[in-house]
Amino acid sequence: MLNSSPKRINPLLQFVVKVSKYCNLRCAYCYEYNELAHKAVIALPAMQQFFQNIRSYAEAHCSKIDFIWHGGEPLLVKLDYYRELAALQTQILGKQLHFQNGVQSNLTVLTERHLQFLKDKEFFQTIGVSFDVYGDQRIDIKGKLKTQAVLMHMQALQAHGIRFGAITVLAQNTYPHLQAIYQFYDSIGVSFRCLPIYRGISEAQIDQHSLSQEEILKSLLLLFTCWSQSPTATPVEPLNRWIDYALSYLASKPVHTDLYDKRWDEQTFMVNTDGQVWGTSETYDPVYCYGNIFSQSMEEILASAGRKRAIQASRQRVENFCTNCSYRGHCDGKFMGEATPIQIEQTRQSGCLVRKALDAIIPSLAQAQVA
Numbered sequence: 001m002l003n004s005s006p007k008r009i010n011p012l013l014q015f016v017v018k019v020s021k022y023c024n025l026r027c028a029y030c031y032e033y034n035e036l037a038h039k040a041v042i043a044l045p046a047m048q049q050f051f052q053n054i055r056s057y058a059e060a061h062c063s064k065i066d067f068i069w070h071g072g073e074p075l076l077v078k079l080d081y082y083r084e085l086a087a088l089q090t091q092i093l094g095k096q097l098h099f100q101n102g103v104q105s106n107l108t109v110l111t112e113r114h115l116q117f118l119k120d121k122e123f124f125q126t127i128g129v130s131f132d133v134y135g136d137q138r139i140d141i142k143g144k145l146k147t148q149a150v151l152m153h154m155q156a157l158q159a160h161g162i163r164f165g166a167i168t169v170l171a172q173n174t175y176p177h178l179q180a181i182y183q184f185y186d187s188i189g190v191s192f193r194c195l196p197i198y199r200g201i202s203e204a205q206i207d208q209h210s211l212s213q214e215e216i217l218k219s220l221l222l223l224f225t226c227w228s229q230s231p232t233a234t235p236v237e238p239l240n241r242w243i244d245y246a247l248s249y250l251a252s253k254p255v256h257t258d259l260y261d262k263r264w265d266e267q268t269f270m271v272n273t274d275g276q277v278w279g280t281s282e283t284y285d286p287v288y289c290y291g292n293i294f295s296q297s298m299e300e301i302l303a304s305a306g307r308k309r310a311i312q313a314s315r316q317r318v319e320n321f322c323t324n325c326s327y328r329g330h331c332d333g334k335f336m337g338e339a340t341p342i343q344i345e346q347t348r349q350s351g352c353l354v355r356k357a358l359d360a361i362i363p364s365l366a367q368a369q370v371a
C-alpha cells in the first residue's frame with residue numbers, strides 16, 4: 001500500500017486557463033504552435049458557466065482558488081474582458097471564496113494602460129513573464145527577435161513597483177546560456193522557473209528542441225552552482241523545492257508522511273479554450289481528458305473515467321519508483337506522480353531525475369553546513 005494516513009482533498013485549487021491561443025510570437029518550441037493564429041477568446045457566457053460549475057465544490061472543499069490566465073498571449077486580450085471576468089467572479093464566487101488571478105505573459109505588449117491595470121491589480125494579482133533572456137526562439141511573426149522589447153517592459157514593471165516572476169524554457173537554444181540567464185535574473189532580483197520542454201506538437205518538434213535527461217540534470221546542477229555562489233542567491237525552481245528535500249534529508253527529518261497521490265493531492269487543472277479539462281501531465285491526450293467544465297460540474301470532472309485512468313497511471317509510477325527510494329518522505333514523489341510522457345520515458349531509460357539531482361547536491365549542502 002502506498003499511503004497509510006486518511007486523506008483529505010487538497011484545499012488549494014488551481015486552474016490554468018487557455019483564454020485564447022492567439023499569440024504575436026512564433027517560438028518554434030511552443031506546444032501550442034499550430035493554433036497561435038487563432039484569435040478566438042473564450043466567450044463570457046462560457047466563463048460564467050465555468051465559475052458556476054466550480055462554485056459548490058470550491059465552497060465545500062477549498063480554502064483558495066488560483067486562476068492562471070494563459071495562452072497564446074493573454075495580454076493581447078482586451079483589458080475590458082478581464083474587467084468583465086472580475087465582475088463575474090465577484091457575482092458567482094462571491095466573498096465567501098478566496099480566489100486570485102495571475103497572468104502568464106510573454107510581455108512583448110505593455111502599454112501605459114496595461115501598466116496601470118497591473119499596478120492597480122484590477123484583475124491580476126500575480127504576473128509571470130515567459131522570457132529566455134538568451135537564445136533565438138522568442139521571435140514575432142516576421143521573425144524579429146523581441147528580447148529588447150521584453151527587457152524594456154521588465155524595467156517598466158520594476159519602475160512602477162510591479163512584482164513579477166519568470167519562466168525560462170530549457171531547450172537546445174537556451175542550454176548554452178544558462179549561467180548568463182541565472183546571472184541576469186539574479187542581477188534584477190527576480191526568481192524564475194527553469195522549465196525543460198516536456199511536451200510538444202510532434203516528435204520532430206520535440207527532437208529538435210528538447211534535451212536528454214543527462215543534459216537537463218547537467219543544466220540544473222549548473223544552476224545549483226550559480227545559486228550557491230551568488231551572494232543574493234535568487235531562488236530558481238524546481239531547484240528550490242529540491243534543496244528543501246535535501247535539507248530535510250540532511251536533518252533526518254522527513255516532512256512528507258505520504259507519497260503524492262493524484263486522487264487527493266492533484267491541485268492544478270488545465271482548461272482549454274473549449275472548456276475541456278486535463279491534469280498537467282496528460283494535457284491534450286484524449287484518453288485522459290477529464291470532461292468539460294463549461295457543461296459539467298467540478299464533481300463530475302473529478303469523478304470522470306479519464307481522471308480515473310490518470311490517477312491509476314500516476315499511482316503505478318509512484319509505486320514503482322518512489323516506494324523504495326531513499327529520499328521518500330523528504331521528497332513527496334510529486335515529480336513522478338505528475339510526470340509527462342517525455343519524463344516517463346526518460347525515467348524508464350535513466351531513472352528519476354530528482355533522485356539524481358539529490359545525489360549530487362546533498363554532499364555540497366552537507367559540506368556547506370560543516371564549513
Ligand code: SF4
Pocket residue numbers: 321322325326327328329331332333334335336352353354355358
Ligand atoms: S526522488 Fe524521485 S523516486 Fe525518489 S521519492 Fe522523489 S520522485 Fe520518487
